[in-house]
Amino acid sequence: MRKERHHSAPLFKQDRILTFTNNSGKDRLLLEFIEEIAKDASRTDAKSWLKHGQIMVNGEVTTSFNAPVASGAEIKINTSRPFVRFKHPRLKLLYEDDDVIVVEKGYGLLSVGIPNPSKKKIESAYDILRDYLKRKDPHNKLFVVHRLDRDTTGVMMFAKNEEAQETLRHNWNNFVLERLYVALLEGFVKEDEGTIKSRLTENSQYKVYSTNNEDEGKLAVTRYKVIGRGHGLSLTEFTLDTGRKNQIRVHASEMGHPICGDRKYGANQSRLGRLCLHAKTLRFAHPVTRKDMYFESPVPSGFYKAIR
Secondary structure (H helix, E strand, O other), X not given: OOOOOOOXXXXXXXXXXXXXXXXXXXXXXXXXXXXXXXXXXXXXXXXXXXXXXXXXXXXXXXXXXXOEEOOOOXXXXXXXXXXXXXXXXXXXXXXXXXXXXXXXXXXXXXXXXOOOOOOOOOOEHHHHHHHHHHHHOOOOXXXXXXXXXXXXXXXXXXXXXXXXXXXXXXXXXXXXXXXXXXXXXXXXXXXXXXXXEEEEEEOOOXXXXXXXXXXXXXXXEEEEEEEEEEOOEEEEEEEEOOOOOOHHHHHHHHOOOOEOOOHHHOOXXXXXXXXXXXXXXXXXXOOOOOOEEEEEOOOOHHHHHOOO
C-alpha cells in the first residue's frame, strides 16, 4: 500500500546578525574588511554571504566584494539567511525601525483594504507591508496610524506594535509636528494664503461636507498658501491643524477651487489624468524615543509643468 508523503512547511530561520563599524580611520574594501573582522569565517563564507545578499553596508545590501567601506561605516552580516529586502512598484520604503515604518505611497494604491463585494483581492499598502514584515519574521505585525486616499500620493506611516500605534493615535496632534500637502486647484485662488475652518461630517454616500451643527460635525482647520499660478490653475500648499477624512478636498471645493481631477468634489477632468493631491512632508515625534523625525516626498513634476 502506497503511503502519502506529507511535506511540512520550511522552518523559519531567525536572523543572526553581526554588526561591525569601520573604526580604522580609512576607507577599506568590503571583502578584505570582512575577512579581518569575522575571524572565524573563511574566505568562502564571506564570498557566499556576498553572493546571497547577506551583507549590508550602511543599511544597503551589497553583493560587490570590492565595495568601498568608508571610515565610520556600519556593516551588518546576517549569518543565517539573506536580508529581506523591500521592493514594490507603487510603494517605496523610506524608513523602518522597531516601532514605525514610513513609506511613499504611489497613485491608485489603497492605504488599507476595503470591503469588496466581488471578493476579489484588492492590494493595499497595508497588505504589501504586512507581507514584507512577515517574511522577516512570521510574528511581526502591522498597525494602521493614519491613511491617505487611494489617489493621493506621498508620505505616510504605520506602526509596528500596538504601543506605538496607541501613542500616535491618541496623541496625534501633539506627536505630528507638520503635515504639508501640495495640490493643483482649478482656477486662480484670489488670496495668496489663508485659513479655512469648518465642522465636517459625512452623508450616507460617504461624501464629506461642512455643517453648522456643532453636535454633528468635527472641527477641521486647514491652512493654505499659493506657490504658483498659471493656465487657469493654482499650485497650493496645505498644512493641517486637524486630520479629518477628505479635509483638504472638501475645503478646497468649498473655496470654489476644487482639486484637479477630484470629480467627487466638483472638479472637471484633470489634465494630468489623476487627482492632483500629494502628501509632501510628514514630521513627527517618534512615539518611543521622542526624536524629531522628518520625511519628504518630491512633488510630482507634472504639478509644476501644469502651471508653466
